[in-house]
Amino acid sequence: MNLINNQNYTDEQLSSISSIFNNFGDYMVLYGSDGEILHINSNLLITLDYSKDEISNKNINDLLCSWSEENTLNTFEYLNYTDRQIFRGAFRRKNGNKVPIKAKNTCIFYKGVKAILSISHDISVDLDIERTEREKFRILRENLGGVILAIANAVEVRDSYTAGHQQRVSNLARKIANQMDLSQQTIEGIRIAASIHDIGKIAIPSDILNKSHSLLEVEFELIKHHTNIGFQILSTIDFPWPVAAIILQHHECINGSGYPLGLEGTMMLLESKVVGVADVVEAMSTHRPYRPALGIEYAIEEINKFSGIRFDSDVVDACTELYRNGDIDFDHYSITKQNKGKRFF
Incomplete structure (x- = not known):
């Protein structure tokens, strides 16, 4: 009234x-x-x-x-x-x-x-509830930390060429999210999801992951399935963030050309768009079994080339600004003009 x-x-x-x-x-x-x-x-x-x-x-x-x-x-x-x-x-x-x-x-x-x-x-009771929830979140984060690290290590032990890849993607994704001024809750979800985004590769044969030359079509289709596997593994865990969905979507593109579902931009989580760009930039900047490192400069050029097409333009702009400010610190190798077949799985 x-x-x-x-x-x-x-x-x-x-x-x-x-x-x-x-x-x-x-x-x-x-x-x-x-x-x-x-x-x-x-x-x-x-x-x-x-x-x-x-x-x-x-x-x-x-x-x-x-x-x-x-x-x-x-x-x-x-x-x-x-x-x-x-x-x-x-x-x-x-x-x-x-x-x-x-x-x-x-x-x-x-x-x-x-x-x-x-x-x-x-609002004394409300404040008590908030304090209790913050304490629960702190404990949850501490407990999750060990679990997340164990999962990440399990994946990287089987794929020596991508050792540290998930952590580097996580660090970059967190920086991009900060640059975009996203909420701390969203940033934390992005950091967690990115740190285990390739968990589905645990079901992919290591000889395919570490193959030093072009994949057969059937092998690439198998590798692409790692997003579904990751979703299946993590969907049963009650995270306070949409971790499983972020991992499922991190290879989607805003024009619908990605996988596994061919989602378009409005159907994708913003968190997935951030992790996807960070994953591509890290993958291009560092060494892979099938090619030498292409370098961070090349990676930034590539995401800008496809800004608004494959990659969300706001995410690309934030990543580019980090690069210009010298805030992307991958240990990368010399750029080569040869063997630039791009495989970002």
């Missing part, structure tokens, strides 16, 4: 509104541009342990932690352009203890003068 509007409120009307918020267990305080407390509901008085007489001598600056006259003026200014302000803060009880709150401020007229009506509720 919308109780607040531009009408001129009286003491009687505010008391009626106040009683409603009392029933819901919420806090309500009305204050003027000078911070003077004009009205306060009984819930907030009880919580702060003040009497009505004591509160009459208080200013909103006395009740809100880290609040000043400037904050009050800024709130009035902000509400000149919008009808609501939401913020997190804390009330200060008489004994000095803090009560964390989430508040909604709106501007009303009280006895003909503008005032801020602030409705809030205690």
Whole structure:
């Protein structure tokens, strides 16, 4: 129910509104541009342990932690352009203890003068839940770290030429995601998925993985199946990120020319687009059984050549910016003009 509007409120009307918020267990305080407390509901008085007489001598600056006259003026200014302000803060009880709150401020007229009506509720329980969830996430990350490392090592033991490949892809993918200013949660999912993106190769015969000349078509089709195998292995693990889906899609292209599903850009996860570009850049920059390293310069040229065609242009731009800033630090070999058959599996 919308109780607040531009009408001129009286003491009687505010008391009626106040009683409603009392029933819901919420806090309500009305204050003027000078911070003077004009009205306060009984819930907030009880919580702060003040009497009505004591509160009459208080200013909103006395009740809100880290609040000043400037904050009050800024709130009035902000509400000149919008009808609501939401913020997190804390009330200060008489004994000095803090009560964390989430508040909604709106501007009303009280006895003909503008005032801020602030409705809030205690978020102590919410903060406890957040702290608990952060601790669970920390423990999960620590436990996953060992599992991820073991999986990555299991793959690379069978494929000596790509030893360190997954870690290098993971490092680059993380940097690209940071450059794109993605959320920390998304960046962590990208880092984890990239560090085991080739787990499906554990089911591919090592003599095919390490073959030093062109693959037969049937062999290449077998290698391409490593994305499906990786998905099958990891889809049963309850990661807090879409790791299995990222791994399934990391060889897809935004124009639908990739594998295994031929997805187009709008159907792909952004995380997969990031891992895919990092994988191609690392693969071209380092030595492979079937060719010498092509070099980072060549790799950057290649992804830019296909930017917006095979690769997401935002991801390519972020990777290119890293290169220009000297933030891609692969140990790569000299560039060769020969044997540039490109196989990025």
